[in-house]
Amino acid sequence: MRTLRIWGVERGDLRSLAFAALIAAGGELAGLALLSTAAWLLLRAAEQPPIAALTVAIVAVRTLALLRGTLRYAERLAGHWVVLRYLGSLRTRVYESLVPHRNQAHGGDLLARAVSDVDAMQDAVLRCVLPALVAAGTGLVTVIVVAFASPVAALVLAAGLALAGIGLPMLSARITGAAARDRAPSHAELAAHTVELVRGADELAVFGARERALGNANRVADRLARQDKRSAARVSALGAAGMVLQFGTALAVCLLAADLAGPTIAALTLGTIGVFEVALPLTGAAARWAEASASLRRVHDLLTAPAPRPGPRQTPEELVRVVATGLGVRYPGREEHALSGLDLDLPYGKRIALVGPSGSGKSTVLHALLGLVEPSAGGVTVNGVALGAFAPEALAPVISGALADAHVFHTTVRENLLLAKPSATDAELRAACATAGLGDWPDGLPAGLGTVLGADGAAVSGGQRQRLVLARAMLANPQVLLLDEPVEGLEPATGDAVLRSVLAEARGTVVLATHRLAPLADERAFDEIVVLDNGKVIQRGSHRELVNVQGYYADRWRAEASLVSAAARR
């Protein structure tokens, strides 16, 4: 009962499914009766009895032929009606349970997978559950009818049907399940190769590596084809075993009923062959069920995932203090922690810079402060309330910023900016662009702010795209502004000037992840500099404190200063 509740199956759905199965079983039984009666009629007619002895059978054949067609049509209607009605309500429940995951980095993938998982359920009910119910009903009635003519033949028929309808499908499910598990890594590998071939087509062509990449993808595709062929051969062998079972049982029934009249033997034998036609497709249905079971498990997990605690929906009114305590992050599939044991205290207005070599965890800190990655240890609080307890829309005006991989939408410059502040006037949009170092760039575009950017901002340069993301962050004007290398790629002097104007416009707390140290030399600009390496804090303090202590920061500062003076000498 609990399982049915989880799946949202109502009593009405079960009744409709049973009704559809009943109609379908009726259709199959009508087909079997037609086959047997026709066989009986042919053989009896060969004995040339008076026509009156055949009248009932003749009428029965006509009636059964009509009944079979009508019931099959009704079964299609009833089966699809119940499944589509049930899936309608299931879809709503699945999408509702997806809502809390909408902020996940791969939320789009999650949605796409949920859509195909729910579709797989339709297949599972129509092509697995319904045929199994129909086969069980048809088999049972046939065995009972045969038992009236010959109880021993009925026993043999029951045993044959159990093997064909239960034994073979179980074997088939086991073979397909094992094959799907074996194939999963190859599937993932092929998908990764395909994505690289498509997304990296230009680079592969430029470096002459296309043939090699194609070869790698083809090797995986061949391996996958071999695995598919192996499991298909095994399932086909089961199909062949089913046919041997079908004709073996029919022969046994024929021999066991040998002392009955010829037409009855023919009716029983053909009926036996016919009822196997209902049971044998279950071998294929079980294989389908095994393939769909991963989808069913995922939908089940989604439906049973604990609902997130209802957090404050209101944006904190007062000025916020963000605190990270013992913050650790480990990405799925990674052994080592991307971040560990980070403590940050960010009262409103504090400005800190995160510095460190590439891969040291700077972006991970920003993602964790935005709640985009799940901490593996410790956590982040906003005014003492866990970050995860807030509804995302409540936090948006409080903490946001410009991330390195921020998306630029395939729409106009205006729409891209209005995302941050829907009520902004064109003058505000232009001001944000100017602060982000774009100057009067929008006015120089073919249609000004109305110019449509390509997919993921393909129609603008990388630097312009980055500054557009920065302008969007400035327009949002959050209490806590997170900036990930906001001016990387700009000529250093211009970049420093843009950063200065961004810091001057920012109203509250700022967390800046940066490689460039020159802007940090201004002691008034940053209260603290945190140096990360391998996800751990290795130094923290003001610029003056850090340059005087041996270590990454002092070394980098000297290297940067010598580059600057060399450039000045030139």
Ligand SMILES: Nc1ncnc2c1ncn2[C@@H]1O[C@H](COP(=O)(O)OP(=O)(O)OP(=O)(O)O)[C@@H](O)[C@H]1O
């Ligand atoms: N989505 C992810 N999945 C798995 N590992 C990740 C993911 N994002 C980052 N990492 C790993 O986490 C570590 C920290 O990465 P992060 O991007 O935070 O470093 P970073 O200091 O910002 O680097 P950079 O200066 O190059 O941007 C790296 O080892 C990186 O490979």
